Amino acid sequence: MLAHARDAALLVAARPSVAALLLAGRAVAARGVVRVPRVGWVTASPVLARQALNDHRAFSMVGEGGVGHLWAQVLGPWVTELFDGPGHHDLRSRSRELFTDAAAREQVAQVWGPLLASARAALASGGEVDVADLSRVAVGRMMIASLGIPVGGSDPAGGGTGRDGDATDDDASDDDARRVFAQGERLAATAMRATTQPVLDASLVRVARDVVGDLTAGVPHAYRTAPGTTLLGRMRELGVTEREATGLSALLLVAGTETSASAMQRTVALLVDTGEQHRLLREPGRLDDAVREGLRVSTPAVVIGRSVAADVELGGRRLRTGESLLALVWSANTAVGGFRLDRPYAAENRQLWFGAGRHLCLGAPLARAEIRGLVETLWADGAPLRVVRRSAQRGVLVPGYRRLVVARA
Ligand code: HEM
Incomplete structure (x- = not known):
């Protein structure tokens, strides 16, 4: 009890x-x-x-003042299609294979291998592990690896040391992961506030646009170059367009960070x-x-x-x-x-x-x-x-x- x-x-x-x-x-x-x-x-x-x-x-997710309303202003009006109606159905049909149990387990083993191994070692040696922080870092790393999020001060436009879509999150630090997690949280909170505002205030749209811009800056490059074993590579192979992949990536960040942790x-x-x-x-x-x-x-x-x-x-x-x-x-x-x-x-x-x-x-x-x-x-x-x-x-x-x-x- x-x-x-x-x-x-x-x-x-x-x-x-x-x-x-x-x-x-x-x-x-x-x-x-x-x-x-x-x-x-x-x-x-x-x-x-x-x-x-x-x-x-009879029931819709994209009512007046709904979250789709915010996304449409942040990413463009095409987003409404992504949320409901034939556009949504079409996208879901193409992305059905995006996450399978087998692929997801493999992804977890690959992206979290070293992180989980060090938690296990800490417990085995009689140490303590903060599972709350570990979960945030792990989920942040998963997003970095899945969406090719630029980390470590690299140039998000793809120049210099910008991340390749085929990179794993090996070069991301735990702090990079915490930062991505915090951005995901911020985006979700903004989206939530939007559902109670029939007319969105401009600052809310600006915050969401900045966060989305920051976190999805690596998507186009990763989408074009990532192998089929990565999430963005799979999106490309399943016929999800680059624009849809960017929108979907923002959605994954909102839906899959705090909930998973x-x-x-x-x-x-x-x-x-x-x-x-x-x-x-x-x-x-x-x-x-x-x-x-x-x-x-x-x-x-x-x-x-x-x-x-x-x-x-x-x-x-x-x-x-x-x-x-x-x-x-x-x-x-x-x-x-x-x-x-x-x-x-x-x-x-x-x-x-x-x-x-x-x-x-x-x-x-x-x-x-x-x-x-x-x-x-x-x-x-x-x-x-x-x-x-x-x-x-x-x-x-x-x-x-x-x-x-x-x-x-
Ligand atoms: C324990 C973790 C999670 C829980 C409890 C959860 C829960 C949910 C729920 C309840 C919905 C339906 C929302 C609605 O009908 O209004 C949803 C939708 C969604 N979730 Fe999750 N989620 C989790 C993790 C994730 C992860 C890890 C991702 C992706 C990386 C993700 C991506 C999505 C997407 C894209 C949608 C929208 C689907 C659509 O509208 O067609 N979620 N989630």
């Missing part, structure tokens, strides 16, 4: 008002769809959330706090169960919002065009019960932590491989761990740890 209270405390530290909604949502999940003042329609039912996410006619840290803490680490050590075949339970209980993307694009009935209520629906996915996923590696399969919650329908997380195989890689490493020597110190991130979009220091028990 304490283990789950500790995890829920991260939500309170992140955004108290959202946490209150999520905790209340869990209590009223059975009531279907309810209207909450100043929020709109809300549901914590996994069945209704999935129904809405699968109904692309959050799930990684919290899965580790949950394994220790619930004592389920002992089951994992006894039954190593349960690694995939640990990843799935970590994703379910943490559900880093705590809510998924949609605007109502056509009048529709959901859970016996009539939702009108122009209204909005907030699916409290964290509430829906955690109502099932606590973190247990032998938890029976619950069909209604299947993958709901990655959304559902046409916007189902594109990076899910990578996220799974990342959590798996971290958990596998930390328990590789068969020794249980303890949490030495921890503190929560405050005022962030995605709940997580600022510090999570572990050592051998």
Whole structure:
């Protein structure tokens, strides 16, 4: 019980008002769809959330003031196509093979090999590892390697010592990785603010444009030169255009940095706090169960919002065009019960932590491989761990740890 209270405390530290909604949502999940003042329609039912996410006619991601609105001003109006409608469908069809489980596991082994090896060595020698920082560095490195982000003061225009797309992140430092992670966080926070502004203020657009420009400066070069074994090389081979690859890269940064780091840290803490680490050590075949339970209980993307694009009935209520629906996915996923590696399969919650329908997380195989890689490493020597110190991130979009220091028990 304490283990789950500790995890829920991260939500309170992140955004108290959202946490209150999520905790209340869990209590009223059975009531279907309810209207909450100043929020709109809300549901914590996994069945209704999935129904809405699968109904692309009535529910849209690109409503007025939506995040697509920001991207269109940052990258150009063609972006709206990328988010919805036939353009989105076409892009998703071409990028279906972008992240496969096998490719993602290989990518994790390649990009994180030395980083994870040094964490394992630190634990083996009786030292401490800050899993919160390790996760941020690891995810930052993954983005640098995947998107050919220029590092180390190199010239982003491709001259001088600019990075080649076929380079791994070997020459990136941990500080480069932390910087990229922080930029991803900044972009996500800007995108979030944009969803509450019907008319975007110019400074917001400028911030987003600067961050995107900085982080995607290496994309065109990497897109043209990277081999098919890299993410951008795969995009090219799958027929994703250079312009789409740039937009997609910005999207990956927003969607795949904080979320992944959050799930990684919290899965580790949950394994220790619930004592389920002992089951994992006894039954190593349960690694995939640990990843799935970590994703379910943490559900880093705590809510998924949609605007109502056509009048529709959901859970016996009539939702009108122009209204909005907030699916409290964290509430829906955690109502099932606590973190247990032998938890029976619950069909209604299947993958709901990655959304559902046409916007189902594109990076899910990578996220799974990342959590798996971290958990596998930390328990590789068969020794249980303890949490030495921890503190929560405050005022962030995605709940997580600022510090999570572990050592051998
Ligand atoms: C634990 C980590 C992650 C979680 C919990 C997560 C969750 C989600 C969710 C819930 C959505 C659907 C949003 C909606 O329907 O409005 C989504 C979409 C998306 N995610 Fe993830 N994500 C994670 C990691 C990643 C990673 C690592 C990447 C890529 C590197 C990624 C890329 C994307 C993209 C591109 C979309 C948009 C897909 C579309 O609109 O078609 N995500 N993610």
